[in-house]
Amino acid sequence: MRYERFQVEDVLTFISHQLVQAKTVDGKEVYMQELVSTRPLPPYTQELLLNMRLPHVPPVVDVMVQGNRITLIHPPFSGDPLPLVVSRKDPMKPEEGLKLFQKLLQTMEALEQLSLPLTTTLDPRNICIADEPYILFYWLMDEEENQPDEKWRELLFYVWTGSAPGNRVERKQRLKKNKKLPPEYQQLALECFDPEKSRSEILQQVNQLLDQRAFSRKKKKETSLRRRAIRWTVSSLLLFLAGGGIGYAAAYIQHWIGEEGKFRPTASAEVLRNMDRDKVLPASKVEFSTSQPTYQLPALQQGASRLQTEFTLADRQPFSISFQAENRKDFYEVRIDNEGQVLVIQYTEHQHQVVSQSSPYRVDPDRKYRVEVEYLPGRSFQLSIHGEGESRPWRVVGPAPPEASYQVAFRGSTGTVLYHPVLIPPKEG
Numbered sequence: 517m518r519y520e521r522f523q524v525e526d527v528l529t530f531i532s533h534q535l536v537q538a539k540t541v542d543g544k545e546v547y548m549q550e551l552v553s554t555r556p557l558p559p560y561t562q563e564l565l566l567n568m569r570l571p572h573v574p575p576v577v578d579v580m581v582q583g584n585r586i587t588l589i590h591p592p593f594s595g596d597p598l599p600l601v602v603s604r605k606d607p608m609k610p611e612e613g614l615k616l617f618q619k620l621l622q623t624m625e626a627l628e629q630l631s632l633p634l635t636t637t638l639d640p641r642n643i644c645i646a647d648e649p650y651i652l653f654y655w656l657m658d659e660e661e662n663q664p665d666e667k668w669r670e671l672l673f674y675v676w677t678g679s680a681p682g683n684r685v686e687r688k689q690r691l692k693k694n695k696k697l698p699p700e701y702q703q704l705a706l707e708c709f710d711p712e713k714s715r716s717e718i719l720q721q722v723n724q725l726l727d728q729r730a731f732s733r734k735k736k737k738e739t740s741l742r743r744r745a746i747r748w749t750v751s752s753l754l755l756f757l758a759g760g761g762i763g764y765a766a767a768y769i770q771h772w773i774g775e776e777g778k779f780r781p782t783a784s785a786e787v788l789r790n791m792d793r794d795k796v797l798p799a800s801k802v803e804f805s806t807s808q809p810t811y812q813l814p815a816l817q818q819g820a821s822r823l824q825t826e827f828t829l830a831d832r833q834p835f836s837i838s839f840q841a842e843n844r845k846d847f848y849e850v851r852i853d854n855e856g857q858v859l860v861i862q863y864t865e866h867q868h869q870v871v872s873q874s875s876p877y878r879v880d881p882d883r884k885y886r887v888e889v890e891y892l893p894g895r896s897f898q899l900s901i902h903g904e905g906e907s908r909p910w911r912v913v914g915p916a917p918p919e920a921s922y923q924v925a926f927r928g929s930t931g932t933v934l935y936h937p938v939l940i941p942p943k944e945g
Contacts, residue, residue: 522546530641533653533662537742545591547574551586553656557632563587564632567871567915571652574622584924586656587926602680607694610701613675614722616649621719622670623651626898629911631872633657638668668715672705675720683711700725706794717907718760800936803927812925813937816842823889823924830931833854839891844923848897848914850889852879860899860912871897871914879903890942893919 522538536548539627562579565588569575576591578829602608608616636642636654644650644743662813674682676697677690691702693921704725708718802811830836840847851859856878860871884901890898894916902909926934 522548529833530653537650545592546577547590549588549653550589551588551634551654551656553584553586554658555584557581557584557586561632563565564630568630568913568917570623570626570913571895572619572648573654574650575628591602592648593644595646595650595652597641598643598645599650601645602675602678607678608675610676610694610697611726612631613672614701614726616675617672618719618722618726619649619669619943620651621715621722624668624715625719625908626911626913627654628657629909630913635665637665638671640674643671669708672708676701676705684709713906794830801927802928802934803935804926804932804934805930809906810925810927811905811931811934811937812923813939816921816923817891817939818921820890820892820895821939822942823891823937824937825889826884826886826935827936828884828935829879830933831881831929833929833932834927834929835879835932837887837889837927837928838927839889839897839917840925841918842923845923846920848891848917850887850899851871856880858901858910858915860897862897862915862917865905872912873914874901874910875908891917891922892942893917 521541522536522540524536524538526537528535528537535551538546538548551834555868565586567575567580574590574593576588580587580589607613614735620643624636624638624781633656635657636651638651642652644652645724665902670681673687679690681687683848684706688702688704691697691705704718704721706719706842729872760938802808804811816846825837827835829852834854835852837850838847839849845864847863847916849859849861849863851861853859858874860875860877862869862871875888879901880903883905886902888900890896892898897914897917898911899910899914900909924937926937928934
């Protein structure tokens, strides 16, 4: 493709791909990369790529399609190539490296699940580090259909050792040299090289490790708060005794300790332990019926959130999840139709568009499905559906939801069951 609209200033080549640095006719700096398809491109190619808002992929401000060629126009971006950030003398901190690995694996999965599937490589030379990590190059999956990229298997080892992997014995030795690496992190880095382990399985292990670390920190914080509350109560009691309230204080001590001589929490400690219990909690299980066809999460939401839930269908019946803005005119809907096809629909005041549909993927009755939605106003709408026993989830990324308060609601038919719907903070990045 020729670039009549641009003045080319520099070209960065990586493997067989090029990033062109150029200026527009009005002097604005841009970067461009070209994707080539061996198959006819679908009519929605330009719209899909313009609306692709993944946090670890350079943003796209314009798309040119000519025949089987796509040119992506990126705004200026900066960062340091990963090999300049990581070295043998200065590897990444354990959790920092694990989070980087998680974000980039999620990006690979999200790219492949687009209606026009894309893929990339996690070769360190294709990764840049700014405020967040991002990949430089990606391409249409049909280009590489006979050459599956496996460089992701080496990335965790690389960020924790600053070196390329050798044989199995050398890998273990190099990981052990990093004294800051917990044993479970070392084991995960080694398991990445197991060809029997899929990328989705490794990503699941990464998520579990990070969840465990977050839970451990939360427990430590709660313990610290309880200890402070107990110290405050004892200090107050000593002051009270010094003030002469000995008789009343003796009765208070008995209540505090309990008749069995065991510690009984004070009101202060209970308040700290249950500081979130004044909130209305969502149901742990919802069984839809003709008398209860709908259910909505209790609170009106503001800002970014992540919905996690599970469901089962008793039959080929419709089921939907909606994120409805407070004005009742703008909302996203995830709809499963009578044939089990998943439709992602964005409604605005004057129109609606089907962002994606899951052909050939289908939701089957009597199988439990886990749903995760990243609802990021002003950024993107990201959906993942993963059935029990399936090797990987079905994913889609849609245009940005509006910046407005919203309600999350569900609609189901008799026999459909919803489990543990909950809204939590979105993933980092």
